[in-house]
Amino acid sequence: MSPAAFWQIVLELLVAGAISVPFGHYLARVFQDQKTLLDPVLDPVDGLIYRLIGRDVVKQAMDWKGYAAGMLLTNLLMGLLIYGILSWQGHLPWNPLHFPDVNPLLAFNTAASFITNTNWQNYGGESTLSLFSQMAAITFPMFTSAATGVVVAIAFFRALGPARDKGRNLGNFYRDFVRVLTRVFLLPCLFITPILVWTGSPETLTGMVTAHLIQGGTQHIPMGPVADLEVIKHLGTNGGGFFNANSAHPFENPTPLSNLIETLLMMVTPMALVITFGRMVGNRKLARVMYGVMASMLVVAMFVAVGAEQRGTPLLAHAGLMQHAGGGQMGGNMVGKEVRFGITQSAIFDTVSTAFTTGSVNSALDSYTPLGGMVSLVQMMLNCVFGGKGVGTLNFLMYGLFAVFIAGLMVGRTPEFLGKKIEKREIVLASLALLVHPLIILIPTAWSLVSPYGVSSLGNSGSHGLSEVLYAFTSAAANNGSAFAGLNGNTPWYNVSLGLVILFGRYASIIFMLAIAGSLAAKPPVQETIGTLKTDTALFGGFWFATIIVVGALTFLPGLVLGPIAEYFALYAHHTLSGVGR
Amino acid sequence: MSRTFGTALRLTLLSWAMFGLGYPLLEVGINQLAFPGAANGSLVRVKGQVVGSRLIEQRFTGAGWFHGRPSAVHMNPRSSGASNLGPSSAKLARHLAARRARLLARHPHLAGRRLPADMITSSGSGLDPDITPANAYLQAPWVARDRGLPLAVVHRLVARHVRGPWLGLFGQARVDVLSLNLGLRRIAARARHARMAP
Secondary structure, three states, rough: OOHEEEEEEEEHHHHHHHHHHHHHHHHHHHHOOOOOOOEEEEEEEHHHHHHOOOOOOOHHOOHHHHHHHHHHHHHHHHHHHHHHHHHHHHHOOOOOOOOOOOOOHHHHEEEEEEHHOOOOOOOOOHOOOOHHHHHHHHHHHHHHHHHHHHHHHHHHHHHHOOOOOOOOOOOHHHHHHHHHHHHHHHHHHHHHHHHHHHHOEEEEOEEEEEEOOOOOEEEEEEEOOOHHHHHHHHOOOOOOOOOHHHHHOOOOOOHHHHHHHHHHHHHHHHHHHHHHHHHHHHHHHHHHHHHHHHHHHHHHHHHHHHHHHHHHHHHHOOOOEEOOEEEEEEEOOOOOOOOHHHHHHHHHHHHHHHHOOOOOOOOOOHHOOHHHHHOOOOOOOOOEEEEEEEHHHHHHHHHHHHHHHHHHHHOOOEEEOOEEEOOOHHHHHHHHHHHHHHHHHHHHHHHHHHHHHHHOOOOOHHHHHHHHHHHHHHHHHHHHOOOOOOOOOOHHHHHHHHHHHHHHHHHHHHHHHHHHHHHHHHOOOOOOOOOOOOOOHHHHHHHHHHHHHHHHHHHHHHHHHHHHHHHHHHHHHHHOOOOOOO | OHHHHHHHHHHHHHHHOOOOOOOOHHHHHHHHHHOOHHHHOOOEEEEEEEEEEEEOOOOOOOOOOOOOOOOOOOOOOOHOOOOOOOOOOOHHHHHHHHHHHHHHOOOOOHHHHHHEOOOOOOOOOOOEEEEHHHHHHHHHHHHHHOOOOOHHHHHHHHHHHHHHHHHOOOOOOEEEHHHHHHHHHHHHHHHHHHHHHO
């Protein structure tokens, strides 16, 4: 690895880490109703919103069922609104290119995808959606789905926090939701959008410009309100692009600087939430252990991905391409990558995007080397390498409950976590939450691979074709949204199956986790004794990490072997045995 | 329950108005005033006519121009995207071999040489406006010959158009093909003018 690549990785992680600490403390202050500097500006705004939605409703304390009901109902209504807008876009304003209504199955898939923060796209934005749809049905849920993830995590943190006056109370969904929107997402978006425009991202209501090219002929260049969407797309770890090419498109991501901004935006909130967790449960040492485990997994993933892409493949070497960087070119695997990002910024971006479940890409993952692509796949399978805002931390805590339970059994102690006994009910619920993920990935993947309507969508054959399908359902289940985009997802089968997997992946695990929160909140804290298994140590961090890897590996290893690993060996064997591997 | 429904409905409509309409329209207003060039797509005008966007690749073929990267979508901005061919795809190998063969047919002296990584691979967006400096310098001799310009002049032109990584570290050195070719056209016109002058 070149020094430049090394330093790009290290500096980006350091900057993101440095922002995440104060940001995490700020989030904790917001949700513990402590004063922040922004109160004088935002209190009147929030007050107005509370008045409009019902001032007494936002004061109620909610147990886990009330909290979940508010969340589900709001999400359902928003999903219906999005579905309606997409289905009627032909009759709605700001449709300069006269796109027709989106067909019902695609509209279902898109509404399910954007309301759950997944942003899987079975359509190309510039060839399907009106400017009105891009704003009112795409940019809008990017805020609300991100807020949903955050508030659910916050409710869980409250359940684990010091008991004080809480009882079964997890807070008020509506109030948390509004405060996340205004205090965490709106303000940064307002100020960062102009910076992104300054780097070159368009922000206009003109739908398309016709250029008369230098060598003759014309080029029709679609544009629109792109920059504002890009900011919340990354800050909210959403990932859905204005254009089909997503953040590889020069309008979405014009320069290395815009790329850096987008990468950092993806990282800060999920990283900060770990800090917020530590503060809200009153155990910062535990948060540091968690942060350390997640950060180590991310560092390994980044170095593997950047290394694999820089190494290139025998196929590219055989095609007569330079494989080493130097002399004004970058070498490596440039298939599906943009020159301004090169190898390093491409691999970092896509690694971050699949770790933090954003799902935006600045290079074509389908064309990554087998190992580079596998890094993204594995991160979505584990789904807790920081993960999406809120839900990533929750998944990590879910593994933590298992680690406590298993370690407790091994050394013969009552499993306790943050002073709460972990008993049958919690472990049953956590097992359900854990099992949902592989079930909704592996069953539909297998089904697709043995059905003609599943296989006919493949863009590549052999193990890589298997990887495409496995990737699609993993991405949907993890609510990531990135794709091995050679797969044509806009078919009835994939629109419906991916849409359902997305909904299960999101709401099943959230409901199980809220149920655990409700159960833990109701428990009286137990006094820490000499017999208590300490969870805030590096040793337990290692055990936690091992639990994640063992459970993840056992579940998904067969799929990985048949997909990327088989492809890796086939690729190298083919070019070595035929004597052309140079 | 009906009260919960009312609250959820009002919250839905209110946040829709704020984030689905208010926020994007406000940003359009601010940025149209603050950065009209970038906010409208970084369009390049020659004599008042839009000849392209600085950020969107357009086709340059034949002699006398620098060529951009191959595109999986024929440089059509209405359907951006990559080839999405996998790393062991036989089709990818065929595409690369065909592009290399086409290049070698015009420039036989390249036979047996390794090419810069971006020269025959297609990009992620299909609209990559840039090429690497190595790619540009490799093309410089034949562009100079076709234009009847001294090689040193074309080299200087390329050097002027190379943009380094941000802060010297982030991203990759690159040359934007549209600006480079517009520069080329200007110096070629000047040279022609000078030759015709008495």
